[in-house]
Amino acid sequence: MSTWLAQHGAAFRAALRRLAASPVNTLLSLLAIGIALALPAGGQMLVANVLQLARDSAPTPQISLFLDLDASKADGQSLLNRLDNHSGIKTFKFIPREDTLARMKSREGFADVIEALPKNPFPDTIIALPANDRPEAMEKLAAEFRKWPKVAQVQLDSDWARRLAALIKIGRLTVALLALLLGIGLIAITFNTIRLQVTTRRAEIELSRLLGATNAFIRRPFHYFGILLGLLGGMVAWLAVAAATWWLREPVAELASLYNIDLILQPLALPDSALLLAAAAGLGWLGASLSLRQHLAGEGNKGTD
């Protein structure tokens, strides 16, 4: 066990030394990986912020039922009873047409127009809050209400929510797509870096085999090298996103305030940050593994087969 630990410790230190041995190459690789990962990470940061904004500022979605103009108070009452017994509705409110008329009259500019009308143009209205405010569920409820008697029109104010949901979906897909493409890019970068490492260390690798090194011993420092490259690149990406967040925070808040929205950009959340670093390290390891399979097989086994 202690030998195992010591060997892993030695391999880890060897990987660090190899990173430090060519600082310019290392720096360039880290920048390439960092910038590649900063795109999906930054996208995730934006999507998370928009999502949070939507949650914070969304009015509770509601369904408006406009009754026929000739509907009597009794008709309205029977509809209210039906809603009372409906399991899909949380609460509801009846707004008599007279109230609506009074409210509209009080609005500047509307009074004259309404006075000119021969009779009250506004119908009785019921505002219902659904138990389930997912767009699809609300759509279903609306369809049901439209079939009820004396209901002239049903209006969902979930349209904006659906638009936002669609937008966020696209945002998420874009982030996933970027992550996929640039993840492959990261694998390619580590693959090539490890290939160069194997080439420059060919003499050491061959000698080590002659002195009784196992395959695991030879590969271990390269694996750590790949993991470290990915992890440090992930940290560069994290810093880039954090810097962008900090830099954009004030202008974004300013823009949002013009629309009466409170928006303070938040940096990557903890789980997202952890995922970023873990994925970066994992992809670095994968790139190293693929590269070793390609460049240590065959030639490297000379003398062992």
Add this chain to the structure above:
Amino acid sequence: MIKFDHASKRFPPGMDALVDVSFAVATGELVIIGGHSGAGKSTLLKLIAAIERPTGGAVLVNGQNIGSLKRSAVPYLRRNIGLVFQDQKLLFDRNAFDNVMLPLTISGFPSQEAKRRVQAALDKVGLLERQRAMPIMLSGGEQQRLAIARAVVSRPSLLLADEPTAHLDAETAADVARIFLEFHAVGVTTLIATYDNSLFPNARQLTLDHGRLR
């Protein structure tokens, strides 16, 4: 300790490096393998270290059959063999101490003990004062002694050397030969391939001629 039983080695295009070679080496013996250049001396040593595998007959080392040795067992066989290569194979990116340290790192030796062993090995070949020197700073004879130190640092029971005195002047060659004799004296089975057998007058001599034992 070593047994060749009608062993042959043929390289792919049909070139016979060793043909029907049979001999045995007992534990603690010193054996000189002589013969002209290209007679198969290097190939014979490579078969013992499983760097090459026999294409006919059998090669036994410590009771293990090289021809059928599993690939995963090869590293452990080699850890018990000290190898001095014709081209030395020193690593020029690290100092003398670290060159000698490599076999102990590979076998996972505890580092404090390893440090003492490396210094003991360097002391034995007279390079303790130069342990911080890079190989490029060492003379030909010093480089050869460094290669020997690396071969013996893990205290193998078998020492194989391929032309260890080639390219050395007479005095340095005698010096290197004396080091081998010292290791042999403490019980290490030693096989040395060399065209210059005058350096080891009392050793058992095997002579190869176009891949055959004479």
